[in-house]
Every structure is written in C-alpha cells, then in structure tokens.
Amino acid sequence: MIELIVFLLGLSIGSFLNVCIYRIPRGESISFPPSHCTNCNKSIKAYDLVPVVSYIFLKGRCRYCGEKISIKYPLIELITGIVFVVIYIKYGLTIECLKFFFLVSFLILVGIIDYNSMDVYAVTIHSALICGLFFLGVNMYMNLPVKTYIIGAIIGGGVIAIIIILFGGMGWGDAEMCAFCGLYIGVKLTLLMLFLSVNIGAIVAVTNILLKRKTRKDPMPLCPSIAFGTFICIIWGEKILTWYFNNLLFF
Template identity: 45%
Template sequence: MIDIFIFIIGVVIGSFLNVCIYRIPNEESIVSPPSHCGSCNHKLAAKDLVPIFSYLFLKGRCRYCKEKVSIRYLLVELFTGIVFLAIYEKYGLALITVKYILAASIMIVISLIDFDTTDVYQEVTHFGIGVAVIFDAIEIFKYNGDFKNYLIAVLIAGITFGIIVYLICGMGAGDLDIALIGSLFLGWKLTIFMILTSFILGGIIGVILVLLKIKSKKDYIPFGPYIGMGFLLAIFIGSTIIEKYYSFLL
C-alpha cells in the first residue's frame, strides 16, 4: 500500500511539474490562472486533470477543442511516479528519501526546460540551491553530517563547470548552476560520479545525434538534461559503483 501511495504522489507531483515546465519559460505564474488548454484556453475541469487517466480516457486530446495533447505530459507523470517509487524502494522511509524526491523533481523541471528552450531559469536554480542548503544544514547540525563533504562537492562542480567547461568549452552558465544544485544534494563522491556520467552520456548521445543528422556539429545541444540523468544515476547506482571501484583498487 505504501508503494502505491508513493507512486500516486509521484504521478500527481509529475502533473504539477508539467505545469512548471510549460509556464516558467513563458513567464507565467505556476499557480494562477487555473489549468487551461494550451490551444483553446478553455479552463480545465477536475475530471480533465486526473493524472494519466484523463489523458488515456480522452485519447490524448482536449475535451473541448479536440486538439492533440503532447504525450510528454503523460510520460512526465509516469516517469516522476516511477522515480519517486524507486527512491523510496532504495532508501525507505527516511529523510534522505524526501531529500532525493525533491531533488529529482527539481532536476526534471530544469532538464526539460533546458531541453525545450536551451535556457536555465534562475527562479528554479535558486529554489533548488535553497532546498539543498536546508537539507545540508539539517544533516550537519542535527545528524552530525560532514560540512566538508558538501564544501568539497561545490568546489568540484564549480571548478569543473566554471573553468574547464564554461570558460574553455563555451557552455552556458546555467550548466554550472545545475551542477551546483546536484553537488549540494549529493556530496563530493557522488558529485564526481554525476559529472563523469553526464559527460559520458552527453558525448555518446551527441555523437549519435550528429551521425543520425538530427543535429549538426555546429548546433548547440543543451547539457542540462545530461547532468540531470547523471544526477539520477548517482542517487540510484553511484554508491554501488564507487564501492566496487574501491574494491577493485584494493
């Protein structure tokens, strides 16, 4: 029953993340006006806003103007529910579960906005940094966490993206903000894993896109989604891979 509850919460939050992903780049409030169709602007009723089921029942179309609704709304809801459930299954009923659930939600919003617009919005990154700092403070002052763990993580992310990437490779400053958020949530070991994984994924997928002629060598490819993927992999398998790596060295 808890698994079902966590999944449902994730799906509902995923529906809200869809609102954030759509409205923030358009400089609209995420709470007002009420949800409406992006094509005909008709206000949506409660029965139109049931996550997953409304999309399936209406066959992916607006009830009022019959315009097709992007399947990504459904996929974001499903993905968020699965991520929430996976985090709970790995970490159980603990503060770290809440921490990573919030972090994953923030990363989903940032990654998809960056994918759509190639922009990273400060209202989202500042919120993410603020949430991360709150959890770090709770861990440090209440549970005797190591302050240096997060300080080193921030330095690693700052040096990597601030100097090597931003100044030399010409990536946007938004990538630095995303990496800083990840580092504040993860600590230094998992931050290294996140950064390495994001570069590997970005390189592989970038080459594939060029080979398939979806992108050219001159096209800008947003890097935020790869940092987001690296972050999710870090919280799920990062510690296991790091332990195996240490065992191999020993």
C-alpha cells in the same frame, strides 16, 4: 501500499512539473491562471486533471475543442512516479528519501526545460539551492555530515565553470545545475556525476551527429545528461564507486 502512495505522489508532482515546464520559459505564473487548454483557453476541471488517467479517458484530446494533448505530459507524470518509487525502495522512509524526491523533481524540471529551450532559468536554480540548503540545515540539526555537501557544490559548479572559462562549449546554467546537484549528493558522488554527465552528453552528441539530427556546430543541451548522471549516482553511485575501487583503481 506505501509504494502505491509514493507512486501517486510522484504522479501528482509530475503533473505540477508539467505546469512549470510549460509556464516558466514563457515567464508565466505557475499558480495563476488555473490550468487551461492552450488552444481554446477553457479552464480544465479537476476531474480532467487526474495524472495519466484523464489523458487516457479523454483519448489524448481536450474535452472542449478536441485539440490533441501531447503525450509528453502523461510520460513526465509516469517517469516522476516511477523515479519516486525507485528512490523509496532504495532509501525507505528517511530524510534522504525526501531529499532525493526534491532533487529528482528539480532534475526533471531543469533537464526538460533545457532540452526544450536550451536555457536554464534562475528561478529553478534558486529553488533547488534553497531546498538543498534546507536539507543541509537538517543535517546540522541532526549532527550529520555537512562539509561533504558544501564541497560537493563547490566542486560541481567549479569544475564546469573552469571548463567554460578555459574552453567554452558549455553554459553557466550547466555549472549552476552541477553546483546544486553537489549540494545534495556530496563530494564522492559529485565527482562520479561529473564523469557520467560529460560522457553521457558526449555519447548523445555523437549519436545525434551520426544520425544527422545535429551538426558539430549546433548547440546541444547538457542538463538532461547531468540529470541522468545524477540519478544514476543517487541509485547506484555507491555500488559503482565500490566496484571501481575494488577492481579498476590499481588495474
């Protein structure tokens, strides 16, 4: 029952993320006007805003003008719902679980906007940092570790910043995203996140070049790779580090 509630919560958050993903790059308010069809501008009724279900019921089209609705909207809702359940199963009903609900929401938001527009917006970064600082305050109140998260943020943003200054090839939005990720996951997982993100990004870039979707001169978004690398760290990071130190460190 709890898993179902968490899944429904994730679907609802995914629906909100869809609004943010569409409106933030356009400089629009995320609260006004209410949800509407981008083709005919008709306001969408509440019963047509039920995540995933409404899309299926309407057969992927606007009720009023028949304009096709992109499949990406229910997919983002489903992915958010599934990711929330995975995090709940891993962490249970804890502060860590709530913290990572916020983090993955920002990962999805920033990653998809960067994928769509090759840009990272200050409002998303600032919101993620504010929430991260809130959970840092919760840790201080509960006498839990704080230093590792501060250093994680410094390392996450600092490493990418150094790469940008020395070699280029990345954007400052990538550094900012790694900084807020470090604020949530701490030093050890931040180092793993950087390793995974760069390698995932390289694999994606090489694949796109081989498939001739991109050329070597084309810019490629790194934030989706950072998002995926961070999620891996949230769920399997400790196991990966344990395996590494037990099997490969002195190989």
